[in-house]
Amino acid sequence: MNAYFWLIPILPGLAAALNGLAPKATGRMAGHLAVLAMLGSLAISSMALFAALTAGHAFQPIDIDYFTWIGVGGLNIPFGVYVDQLSLVMMMVVSFVGSVIFIYATGYMHGDPGYVRFFTYLPLFTFFMFLLVMGNSLPLLFVGWEGVGLCSYLLIGYFYDRDYAAAAGMKAFIVNRIGDFGFLLGMLLLFWYTGSLKFTGLFEAAPGVFTAGGAVITVITLLLFVGATGKSAQLPLYVWLPDAMAGPTPVSALIHAATMVTAGIYMIARLNPLFSMAPVTLLVVGTIGGLTALFAASIALVQRDSKKILAYSTVSQLGYMFLALGSGAYIAAIFHLMTHAFFKACLFLGAGSVLHAFHRDTDVDVFEAGGLRKYMPYTRATFLIATIAISGIPPLAGFWSKDEILWEAFAAGRVFLWFLGILAAFCTAFYMFRLYNLLFSGEFRGTEDQRHHLHESPAVMWLPLAVLAAFSICIGCVNMPLLGYTGFHDFLHPVFAHGAAHGAEAVEENAFLASSFLSEHMLEWIFAGISVVVAVVAILFARVFYVWFPNMPERMREAFSSIHTILFNKYYVDEMYHAGFIQTYFNGCGAANWFDNRVIIAGLNGLANTVRGLADRLRRIQTGLAPHYALGTLAGMVFLVVVFLLCY
Amino acid sequence: MIGLYHFLILSGVLFSLGVLGVLLRRNALVVLMAVELMLNAANLAVVAFVRYPMFGDGGIVNAQDYAAMTNGMTLVFLVMTVAAAEVGVGLAIVINLYRQKKSVNIEEANALKG
Amino acid sequence: MQIQVPEISLWQVLPELIVLATAVGVLASDLFVKSVQRVNVTLTATLGLLIAFFTARSLEASATPIFAGMVVRDSLSILLDQIFLAGAMLVTWIGHEYARRNPRQFPEFTALVLFATIGMMVIAMSADLIPLFVGIELLSLPLFVLAGSDKDRLASGEASLKYFLLGAFSTGFLVYGIAFIFGVTRTTNLTVIGQSLAAHAEATPLLVLGFALLLVGLGFKISLAPFHMWAPDVYQGAPTPATAWIATGSKIAGFVALMRVFTLPDVSFAALSDYWTPGIWWLALITMIIGNAGALMQSDLKRMLAYSSIAHGGYLAMAFTSGTRIGAEATLFYMAAYLLMTVGAFGVAIAASRSGQECEKIADLSGLARQRPWLAFAMSIFMLSLAGMPGTAGFVGKLWLFGAAVQAQYYSLALIGVLTTLLSFYYYLRVIVYMYVHEPDDRLLFNRYSFSNGLALTVCAVGLVGLGVFPNLLWSTIRLCTGAV
Known part of the structure; x- marks a missing residue:
């Protein structure tokens, strides 16, 4: 099994090379070639995951050096893969969601003049993404990091003949350079102090070199976090992501929702032994995450463009993941990353399906839509499922992961983070059902001509939606602490045990928790209940506003015009x-x-x-x-x- | 008594004249001559250094002085040869300039800039 | 008086002689053969260079100077000979394509490239200031002519005039510097100078003045700011293959000369490094800033590459200043990488022609990816490598350059270097954006390009990625030769 790992990135890489170098030869087959390559990667990843699951506790991380990549003086960087439970989860997310989106894209991009170009960039992106999550050293991760950035930049500017697309590509590029600068500095400092950039070497050296909670490790991890805020669109560097929606929708789904933007979370989780040693950094990470979650969610409340709403939603959900990381709940972060990949990809592809019906490339004003349930039943059903999932209604996936994050934040004594999170959860449920109601409920508000063209997307597009919706329902069941099942947690636990052992006491105990007369399990139930009630109330609000009393939003807007203006203009x-x-x-x-x-x-x-x-x-x-x-x-x-x- | 420093000062003056010529004159041929002046200033310095060593009694008295003299003279001869070759190439280039612009004013060649 | 005849060991300079014979043969063929086929010229030159290349490989390194202490066949010179010969081969190949469109004087063109190559090889093996000076002239004079070889184009004539005038001007400084150094040390032999300086390291004002003048002369060759001003004009005006050889061969040779004169332990001025380092430190700083800032706003491809080449000279000078072994290794490695990416980039400029007009503006590359995907892909590799993208030789090289600077505790220099590198991403990626994203303004198709040009580009691209992924291929050789020194 281990002998085939190198094929996982290479297969999409080959597809990209073929499509890029011989576009005439692959021609109409370019999409199929890319899908085939992705399915191959998916098969190998699945087998690796299966092998790891069957091995259980006996599973040891696989560290293969293929050859010496850079070897000079003290610097010795091998070219190799490091596959542990964390990488396996990421590989599965990338290859599975990737495959589904690739299939969808063959339908969505059908007939586009840039078809082959599209299917050159997209497999190239997955090549770098695999490199990012599988590389066994920080420089290799950085290669993947830069590579996915480059592909994202190219794909945002895909509709290059439109000014805003080119400008958005440029914006993404520049903002990410700021982040990368921090990352690079952090990496150099790490090498400076530990003399190693291989993960295994770093983790071995770190406890001896750094004092937990010391200034050096704090500065290094903060610099690395600056890189993460760029790539994962957190305050204050989030501004590029909403504009990045100028790219084709499958790109938004794969790169700007499911995979690339989670690179920052993966990086911090991967380097958890270092971050666990810097409690100040963790506090910063959590605070930035919590603030971003609420900030972006509040902007999403009033936006009019369906993809913009989803983009701010992504920023907000990524904020949740950072909130979890900052509370030391690495596993909860990765869990949310996984569930989010499924339901957010489903939402984006659903929005893409709507755009397809409108014959648009990038934006549909949600107030021009409405009543689409009659015309697009499959899209509507899957969109609804994903909306419920992201709103945190049990037993769908989003509930389990979001609830775990909020609980872990509270249990770690970060009550203010929990509070930010619960507010954001309210906003999330509200804006998602607002979007759903505006798109699918009521009557169609567009022109007669548009109504005439409305149609359900072909099977090659709605089948992927159905697959993603199915996973949005059930993927949460891998980890249900409320019901006493923590399979996902146990699986990932070894990755983070090392850091916990050597780390500083990163988070203080919650005093309330310690003194409470209720058992911890009882409290967990009560908090889950609070989350659900908040979500349900928000959903009812959305229903009231946008379905039962359609003139309410207008009146509210007048009553709170200043707030609305600020939110609509994204806080300026x-x-x-x-x-x-x-x-x-x-x-x-x-x-x-x-x-x-x-x-x-x-x-x-x-x-x-x-x-x-x-x-x-x-x-x-x-x-x-x-x-x-x-x-x-x-x-x-x-x-x-x-x-x-x-x-x- | 004429000594090393007299020659060095003369050489310095020649060199400065050459530099000023390149900076101030516009005629390509004159600039070429100014460059030759710079090379000759260097040659003069070398010859002076051979004849009046900076350290020691002066003159060519022992084997070391003899070696220095051969070395210096070789340098001088090669610089002269190179100067001649440079003039050869330089004249060809100036002729090309004249062919294109009907002038040997180097300020005519200012299309490439920025 | 007894006249000593120095030992003549011609077989040790056999690679130089072979190149000379090839050059003369190519030149003479024009006299004796009625209509010389371009293919035959290129093939002859390639054959000659290949033979010279393998002869150079087979030579045995020895640290003992030969020809009365004038030249030395150490492993450094053997390695550099190979780099120069490979570079000359690539330039000949892209020149072949160029000559197809400008058929006049083709044999001369190739012969001049070869003559310049001999000059570089002489510099590489100099153990004395005299062959160093002669080598610089042997290199410069053919390049002056090459720059002006497109006689009917005004820009070419202007480029050669400026190149010549400023080159001759800087030669004046170089010779004057050598004169002062001769005056103080009473010899031009670097080995003798190095040994006596190592014994008692002290500098007189005259010697320091000599250093400054020498640095002006060599700084011109490697276009260190503020001696760089000729470079953008000459690069833009000269015929593109000539530009490629000026940008690479001449610049590398300049650095080799600097290395021979200033940093090699015991056989140079290395013992007095305290005196000359600050000067190069400042020049490196200014050069990095000016080169990158200048490239930022250019719309002409060759001019942009000229400024980028100036900037790279700054990076090389930064590592060079450190004076450490790792600095020398990094410089050598980066030279090889720099050769591949720069020749490659100019090769693409030649190949990406429309209706016989080669690409001048960056915007002329619009739509290249659609019509000539391999050209665009190769150009992307060159640009990414110039920018220092991981996975290419440019990244590995820069990593070591900066590493050497940090090791020598030139933190501010390294910081400026990293910042300007980040800046440089803007103008390098702009080229890629034009090729992949923009549609051409007019519907003119790109011409086909010849086999030789395609071969040169492929060699450069494969070499860059190869060295980027497996830097040890070259690094081990470099370590051997700096270890021997």
């Missing part, structure tokens, strides 16, 4: 960034403005302007006249002589 963050980056440059900034800039993203603005100014001045120095160049040479000589004599 884009505008603030715009003002911070660009506007002040033109206005000539006063001291206060300057301070604002510094607060938002310090110095970056200034750097960009300096560079541009320098570049401009350089062009003017380069006059084209040879004597001026000779003068430059002479100036250089004088400079050198001065430097030399000063040092002499």
Whole structure:
């Protein structure tokens, strides 16, 4: 079995190479080729998972070095895979959700002029994604990290003839560079201190090199977390993800919901022995996660574009995962990552199915839709299932994972995080059912011409939806602590045991929990009950607002117009960034403005302007006249002589 | 008594004249000559260093001085040869400039910039 | 008086002689054969270079200078000979494609490339300032002519004029520097200089002045700022294969000269490193900033590559300044990687032509991916490697360059390097975006490109990915030769 691991990334890589290098030869078969490659990867991953499950506690992480990748001086980085329970879960998510989305995409992209190009980028993306989750060293993870970023950048700009698509691609690229810079610095510092970048070597060296809770490990993990906020769209670097919806819908589903954006969560979970040693970092991670969860969910409440709503929802759900990581509940985070992959992919593909019915590429105003249940029964059914799942209604998948996160946060003494989470859960259930009601309930509000064209998507599209919906229902059953079954938890436990043993006491005990007269199990039930009640109330609200009293939203909007405006404009963050980056440059900034800039993203603005100014001045120095160049040479000589004599 | 530093100062003056010529003159042929002046300034310095060593009694008295002299003279001859080759190539390039622009003013060649 | 005839061991400079014979043969064929077939010229040159390459491989390294202490056949020079010969082969191949569209003076073109190569090889084996100087001239004079070889194009004439005038100007500084160093040390032999300096390391003002002047002369060759100003104009104006050889061969040779003169322990000025390091430190800093800032706003492909090449000179100088063994190794490795990616990028510029006009603006590459996917893919590899994307030789090389700087505790230099590298992603990725994302403005199709050009690009691309994934292939050889030194 282990001998075939290398095939998992290579298969999609080959498909990408074939489609990219011989587009004429593969032609209409490009999609099928990609699907075939993904199914191959899925088969191998499944066999690996099966082998691990049958081995049970006897399962040992597999660490294969294929060859020495970089070997010089103290730096020795092998090229190899590290497959433990965590990688297996990620591999399954990527290959399974990937396969389903690939199949869907063959239908969705059918007849698009860029069909082959699309099926070059998408397998290439999965190649890098596999590299990311399977690599056995931090540099290899980084290769995957950059690779998926590149593919995402290319796919966001897929409809390159539209300005906003190109601009969105650029935005994603620049924001991610900021994150990557932190990641790279963190990586270099790690190497500096431990002398190793292989995971096994890192984890062995870390307890000896770093003191738990010390400044060094805190700085390193914070830098790595900066990378994670970029890739996984957290405050303050989340701004690229909503714009990234400019890409085709299968891309949004696979890259910007199910897999790539979870890379930051995977990275932190993978490096849990390091993060467990830095309680301050964990506090920051959890707080950022909780704030992002609520912040993004509140924006989603009033958006009008279905994919935008789902995008903010993704940002919010990713926030939940970081909240869990910050509470030391790594397994809960990974669990939510998995369930989220299924129901969010289902939601995106469902939204794509609606777009398909409207013959649009990217956006449909939800107030133009409505009543689609009559025209698209399969899409409606699967969308409803996924909506219930994300809202946290038992026994669907989302309930189990979200509830575990909230409970773990509370149990870890992070009561304020629990509070943020429960507020976000209310918003989530509300905006999701708002979206569902606006799309599928009531009467159709669009034009007669549009109504005429409405149709259910072909089977190649709704069958994947059905598969994802089925998993959204039942995938939660791998871990049901309320009912006393914790299979998923037990499976992943060995990955995180090591870190827990060496880590600082990352989280304090909850005083309430310790003094409570209720048993812990009872409390768990009560908290689950609170979550469910909150969700149900939110769903009823959505029903009242958008189905029973359709003029309510209008009245509410008038009553709370200022709040609505702020939310609808996404707290003006884009505008603030715009003002911070660009506007002040033109206005000539006063001291206060300057301070604002510094607060938002310090110095970056200034750097960009300096560079541009320098570049401009350089062009003017380069006059084209040879004597001026000779003068430059002479100036250089004088400079050198001065430097030399000063040092002499 | 004429010594090493007299020659070095002369060489420095020649070199500076060459540099100024390159910087200030616009005629390509004159610039070419200015460059030759720089090379000759260097040659003069080398010859002076051979004749008046910086350390020691001066003159060519022992085997070491003799070795230094051969070494220095080889350098001087090669610099002269190279200067001649450079002029050969340089004139061809200047002729090409004249063919294209009907002028040997180097400021005419300013299309490439930025 | 007894005249000593120095030991002549011609077989140790056999690779140089073979290249010389090939060059003369190619040139002479024009005289004796009525209409010279381009294919035959390229084949002859390739054959000659291949023979020279394998001759160089078979030579045995020895640290003892030969030809009366003028040159030395150490493993460093043997390795560099191979790099130069391989580079010359690639340039000949892309030049073959170029000549198809500009058929005049083709044999001269190839011969001049070969003559310049000899100059580089002479620099690589110099153990004395005299052959070093002669090698630099042997390299420069053919390149001056090459830059102007497209006689009817105004830009080409202008490029050669500027290149020549500024090159000759900087030669003046170089020779003056050598004169001062000769005056203080009474010899031009680097071995003797190195040994006497190692014995009692002290610098006189005149010697330090000599260093500065020498650095000006060599800084011109490797286009360190502020001696870089000729580079963008010349790269843009010169015929593209000539540009490729100016950008790579000449720059690498310049660094080799710096290495021979300044950093090799015991046989250079290494003992006085305290005196000359600050100068190169500052030049490296300015060069990294100016090169990257300059490339940022360019719309002309060759001009963008020119600034990018300046920036890479800055990175190399940064590692070089460290003066450590790892710095030397990193420099050597990066030189090889730099050769492949730069020749490759210029090769694509030649190959991606429409109706006989080669690609000038970056925007001219629009739609390349659709029509010539392999060209676009190869160009992406070159750009990503130049940017330092993991998986390519450019990444590994940069990692070591920065590592060397950090090891030498040049933190600010390394930081500026990393920041400018991040900046550089912008203009390199822009090229990829044009190729893959933009549609061409007009519907003109890209021409077919010849086999030789395709071969050169494939060799470069495969080499870059190969070295990026298996850097040890070259690294072990490099370690051998720095270990021997």
